[in-house]
Amino acid sequence: MLDFDSARQRFLEVAVRVASEPLAVSAAAGRVLAEPLFAMRAVPEFDTSAMDGYAIHCDDAKSLPFRLPVVGEAPAGGAPARLQRATAMRIFTGAAMPEGGNAVVMQEHVDRDGLTISSNRAVAPGQHVRHRGEDLAASAMAVDRGQRLHPTTLALVSFLDRARVQVARAPKVTILCTGSELRRPGAPQRPFTIAESNSTTIALLAQQAGAVVHATRIIDDDQSRIEAAIVQALADSDVLVTIGGVSVGDYDFVRPALERADVVLDLYQVGIKPGKPITLGRRDNKVVVGLPGNPVSAVITFALFAMPLLRAMQGDRSAIPVPTWVPLGNPVKPDAKRTRVVLGNLIRHQTSSRFVAHANQTSGATIALGQTDGFVILEAALETAAAGTLQPFHRWTDL
Numbered sequence: 001m002l003d004f005d006s007a008r009q010r011f012l013e014v015a016v017r018v019a020s021e022p023l024a025v026s027a028a029a030g031r032v033l034a035e036p037l038f039a040m041r042a043v044p045e046f047d048t049s050a051m052d053g054y055a056i057h058c059d060d061a062k063s064l065p066f067r068l069p070v071v072g073e074a075p076a077g078g079a080p081a082r083l084q085r086a087t088a089m090r091i092f093t094g095a096a097m098p099e100g101g102n103a104v105v106m107q108e109h110v111d112r113d114g115l116t117i118s119s120n121r122a123v124a125p126g127q128h129v130r131h132r133g134e135d136l137a138a139s140a141m142a143v144d145r146g147q148r149l150h151p152t153t154l155a156l157v158s159f160l161d162r163a164r165v166q167v168a169r170a171p172k173v174t175i176l177c178t179g180s181e182l183r184r185p186g187a188p189q190r191p192f193t194i195a196e197s198n199s200t201t202i203a204l205l206a207q208q209a210g211a212v213v214h215a216t217r218i219i220d221d222d223q224s225r226i227e228a229a230i231v232q233a234l235a236d237s238d239v240l241v242t243i244g245g246v247s248v249g250d251y252d253f254v255r256p257a258l259e260r261a262d263v264v265l266d267l268y269q270v271g272i273k274p275g276k277p278i279t280l281g282r283r284d285n286k287v288v289v290g291l292p293g294n295p296v297s298a299v300i301t302f303a304l305f306a307m308p309l310l311r312a313m314q315g316d317r318s319a320i321p322v323p324t325w326v327p328l329g330n331p332v333k334p335d336a337k338r339t340r341v342v343l344g345n346l347i348r349h350q351t352s353s354r355f356v357a358h359a360n361q362t363s364g365a366t367i368a369l370g371q372t373d374g375f376v377i378l379e380a381a382l383e384t385a386a387a388g389t390l391q392p393f394h395r396w397t398d399l
Contacts, residue, residue, distance in 0.1 A: 017313060044130050106116075111385060171310050376391040
């Protein structure tokens with residue numbers, strides 16, 4: 001049985017990089033950049049006004065209050081004009097600075113009387129001016145490969161005058177849920193069956209990690225059907241995720257079916273609670289992740305091991321999410337031998353927040369998944385986790 005950190009490293013080591021593909025910037029949100037992006041020209045390309053106001057030369061405003069005649073206008077998108085000394089020029093945000101001007105006075109800071117402005121405020125050189133190359137020099141790197149492209153990142157990409165970018169292809173994932181007791185939500189009820197909830201959650205988490213779910217299937221505990229589904233999934237996908245059937249019970253057919261499909265199993269158990277019976281395997285460049293069937297165990301193990309794997313396959317330089325350290329609102333009991341994952345909520349108290357564990361921490365408690373913000377991870381070597389101590393917290397939405 002591997003410890004938590006060693007097991008997560010093993011998952012990252014088996015990640016096979018997917019190929020890249022060109023994509024329109026408008027469709028690239030959530031994808032990982034596969035090429036470095038450089039500024040083809042200085043950003044901004046020319047000196048511009050950062051405010052609506054008046055362009056002047058600051059030497060003409062040394063004596064306060066100053067009064068200057070307004071001569072001309074510099075609209076955004078127009079060619080730069082020339083500013084004569086001892087005059088002001090009306091200018092608008094984003095407009096090119098006129099030659100001879102070196103400062104902008106905000107329109108709110110002047111009094112205008114006809115064609116004359118006056119102000120008693122001091123003016124500094126470069127005031128409210130965005131200088132050429134202030135953000136990026138020509139040929140400077142703007143966004144490096146391995147960066148996941150968020151809407152704000154794509155604002156910069158668009159500003160670099162790029163309409164398309166090279167991004168990592170989204171890994172294709174197939175999810176196989178095994179268990180004769182399972183039925184699809186909303187399907188006609190059969191006696192002694194339960195609505196299957198794992199596949200929806202796992203599929204959405206896979207998408208959150210940048211993957212695309214190729215197929216989701218629910219299969220009875222039938223050895224031949226499980227074997228056939230595994231063979232098909234390995235042919236169609238980059239990653240096969242199985243849920244349930246990875247333990248050693250009489251109806252746990254997944255592990256032997258994987259072995260018969262020539263999958264080399266690297267990992268059988270991890271020192272984590274919940275989620276100990278997790279399996280990692282490979283066949284050529286395909287990866288198999290076998291999750292336990294209990295909902296909390298399945299979600300926790302997928303979040304902590306499979307999501308970093310999927311990100312690493314895309315070249316994401318931040319494959320492992322960074323936690324937020326928060327104080328515990330109540331004492332939590334660590335596990336002496338295994339890393340313990342505790343579900344709960346951040347409760348705000350005036351100016352700070354504290355983590356409060358959910359009352360139900362059993363691995364089959366789907367209710368705890370639906371009623372919590374996220375979880376903290378308690379190290380195996382931790383002797384106590386008293387109220388007020390800081391622990392690493394992961395919010396579901398930030399995984």
